[in-house]
Amino acid sequence: MNAEDRDPLLVAINRMYSELDPPPAGLTERVLAALAVDDLDLEYELLTMVHRSQQLAGVRSADDQKLVLEFTAVGMTVMLRVSPVDAGHRRIDGWVTRTADASGDAPDLTASLWQEQGTHTAGVGSHGRFEFAGVPRGLTRLDLLATGSDSAFRTTLFEI
Numbered sequence: 001m002n003a004e005d006r007d008p009l010l011v012a013i014n015r016m017y018s019e020l021d022p023p024p025a026g027l028t029e030r031v032l033a034a035l036a037v038d039d040l041d042l043e044y045e046l047l048t049m050v051h052r053s054q055q056l057a058g059v060r061s062a063d064d065q066k067l068v069l070e071f072t073a074v075g076m077t078v079m080l081r082v083s084p085v086d087a088g089h090r091r092i093d094g095w096v097t098r099t100a101d102a103s104g105d106a107p108d109l110t111a112s113l114w115q116e117q118g119t120h121t122a123g124v125g126s127h128g129r130f131e132f133a134g135v136p137r138g139l140t141r142l143d144l145l146a147t148g149s150d151s152a153f154r155t156t157l158f159e160i
Contacts, residue, residue, distance in 0.1 A: 071142075071155045075099040078142065078153065082160045089134045090160045096128040096144065108147040115140050135160065 004011045067082040076098040083091045094111060109124035113132050116139065122130045124144070140160050144153040 067160065069155075069158060071153075073153055076144075076153055078144065078155070080142070085134055088137055090137060092132040092135055092160070094124075094130045094132075094142070096124055096130070098128070107149065110145045110147070112143040112145060113140060114143065 065084070067080075069080045069082070071078045071080075076096065079095045081093045083093070085091050092113065096109060096111075111122045111124055111130040111132075113120040113122075113135060115136065117136055120132050120135060122132055124130045137160055139157050141157050142155045146152075
């Protein structure tokens, strides 16, 4: 059964608008491009580092720099403080603030730190705090997984 047999009135309306008020050339492509840009804006907002500072404390070498990173998403902010442990390792202290779900509860979270060398996991405390004591230097990504959910908060890759 074709569309004209199912609903001839809709086919007639479509024909009328196509003849009297056709869509501008390239409208479909412009709409798709605008939607893609909106998606990029959302992705950028979700994974933006709001604050990044490298601070030297006292008279230390350049390897003793501390790094503060902040990632934001709808309903969640994650702050990481990266401190040197030794020449090859860093300590990451993290804090999560988030809004509660519709029931008023915020589900428990697990922090997972991904690197090429492997993955480190830590529980997020009731006040949103977590830590990784001796993480090797290198490219890193943080994932926060809610208990009983497949959804995750994922940061961009960052260098520690």
